[in-house]
Amino acid sequence: MNRTTLSLIAAAAALAAVTGFAAATAPGDDGDSAKAAARLPVERSSLLCPAPSTSDLAETAYTSYTPVSQESGSSGKAALSPATRELTDGTGSGKGKADKPVLSPLKPGRPVAGEASGAESPALVGSADGNLAPGWTVQQTTEVAAGTGRGLLGVNCSAPDTDFWFPGASTAKERSDYIHLTNPDDSAAVVDVQLYGAKGAIKSDVGEGIQVQPHSSVPVLLSTLTDKPQTNVTLHVTARSGRVAAAVLAADDKLGGDWLPASADPAGTVVLPGIPKDATSVRLVAFTPGDNDADLKVQLASPTGRITPAGHESLHVKSGMT
Structure with missing residues (x-):
């Protein structure tokens, strides 16, 4: 093959305990030297958390944190609130009463926690500005004690965008x-x-x-998007x-469930950490999205060094195929 870039999206799944994802186009070097851009503090951040679960047994914890930054000013505000549509008075003006925030961070360097219970817990929309914006992060962790989606489901609340890839769906x-959109x-x-x-x-x-x-x-x-079930699919x-x-919220009848976050940007080399010691499958x-x-x-990194899996030393990935 004659190509200048390698395009790959990959995912390693150990559904019994943990799922790790990464994606991968090696950027070409155009040889141009660009002037260094001015470094300015982040003034506003947005994060969105998906609806945690459809189980009545679900117990969800949210943790918000903004690291201390000397360049972000001395004041700011942040809130994470239910993503419910605003009501109008029928004329297109006037808004209904806003829902109470699930959490409202006050100062950088101090984690803030919130919680929700049951199947009716909504998706959340959050924003932060001033000194609470740079590096703002929110973790959503849900415990489901029984049922198809049982397990400990964790996902980082993410920023809005226009393009996402999810290898490892089914x-x-x-x-x-x-x-969840x-x-x-x-x-x-x-x-x-x-x-x-x-x-x-x-x-x-x-779709x-x-x-x-x-x-x-x-x-x-x-x-519901296909008539023929497939074990492995890539979602765009x-x-x-x-x-x-x-x-993506993935739930297996026997193995339980977990969130599949969107893959990282494509790259020529992909590292997928997090395969548990007791994983049996x-x-x-x-998936390669390019032409x-x-x-x-393919190699595995163990505590004693790298291992080349016998019979699986290499993998040929056809364009557009999982």
Whole structure:
């Protein structure tokens, strides 16, 4: 093959305990030297948290933290509130009573916690400005004691964007995977959801033009987008208009559930940490979104050094196929 970049998206899944994801195009070096941009403090940050669970047994904890920064000023404010649509008086003006924030950080360097219970806990929309904006992060952790999605489900609340990739999703009969789309803005977002299987793109009209109303969240069951169940699929989410936050909630009938975060930006080398010591079934899921196939070298990093798995030293990934 003659190509200048390697394009790869990959995921390693150990559903019994933990799932790790990463993605991968090696940027080309154009040789141009750019002047260093001025470094300015972040003035505003936005984060969105998906609806935690549909289980009545779900117990969710939120933890917010902003590191101390000397360049971000001496004042600021932040709040994480339910992503519920604002009410009007019927004329297009006037707003209903705002929901109480789940948490409201006051100072950098001090973690703040909030909680929610049950199946009706909504998605959350948060913003921070001033000295609370630089490096603001929120972790959502949900404990589900029983049922299909049982387990400890953790995800970082993420910033809104227009493009997301999720390798490692599934439409198999034993899986119930949902893509959660959350819109933080005052106008509706229009989103397309495309699945890629072992033979390439999976045709579906259901995933096109999904409307996500302002300040709301929409869950979409991935198995409704295809007639033929597939164990491994790659999910591509793109916003035609507006922007959303996206995360996949994967639930297995036997193994429990966890969140699949969006993959990182493509790169020529991918490291997937987090395979547990007692894992008995782990699989590598790879996808290349570019126009060229990719040939991968596969190794495991152990406490005593790198191991080349016998019979799986390399992997040929065809363009557009999982």
